[in-house]
Amino acid sequence: MDMAKARPVPKREDVTETTPLRLDAAVALAFPAGGMTVNGLRTEAARGRLSIGRVAGKDFTTLADIERMIERCRLDESLRASGSGRSVGGTGNSSPPRRGSSSTEGSTTPRDALKAKLTALKNSLGSTSRSNTSRSVSGGT
Numbered sequence: 001m002d003m004a005k006a007r008p009v010p011k012r013e014d015v016t017e018t019t020p021l022r023l024d025a026a027v028a029l030a031f032p033a034g035g036m037t038v039n040g041l042r043t044e045a046a047r048g049r050l051s052i053g054r055v056a057g058k059d060f061t062t063l064a065d066i067e068r069m070i071e072r073c074r075l076d077e078s079l080r081a082s083g084s085g086r087s088v089g090g091t092g093n094s095s096p097p098r099r100g101s102s103s104t105e106g107s108t109t110p111r112d113a114l115k116a117k118l119t120a121l122k123n124s125l126g127s128t129s130r131s132n133t134s135r136s137v138s139g140g141t
Contacts, residue, residue, distance in 0.1 A: 010029070022060060
């Protein structure tokens with residue numbers, strides 16, 4: 001990116017939680033220590049964790065949307081398909097039932113989920129052939 005064309009990042013005091021921000025400005029304001037990129041925000045949007053609006057071919061988000069994304073990431077972290085089976089939001093006074101060091105009950109891998117979707121789609125499609133067509137083997141000359 002040409003630095004001469006870089007847009008200035010607005011000052012934090014000039015931005016509310018709902019101010020639409022271009023993704024580069026949102027990264028600079030929400031992650032001042034670094035660690036996140038514009039492509040990272042787009043990846044999170046593709047995963048359904050970040051709300052991005054597109055106006056005139058430009059992508060925008062808000063600091064509130066980024067906060068919700070961070071919360072979703074925290075929840076996703078605690079609900080991993082494999083792990084110690086710890087419950088979310090425990091009180092600390094009672095122990096959750098122990099499930100072992102690598103509990104995977106009820107988990108679905110992305111591959112299994114895709115396979116199930118494709119099977120459901122395939123089963124929902126009707127036949128494209130006419131029912132009265134038959135293949136006959138012709139004895140050849």
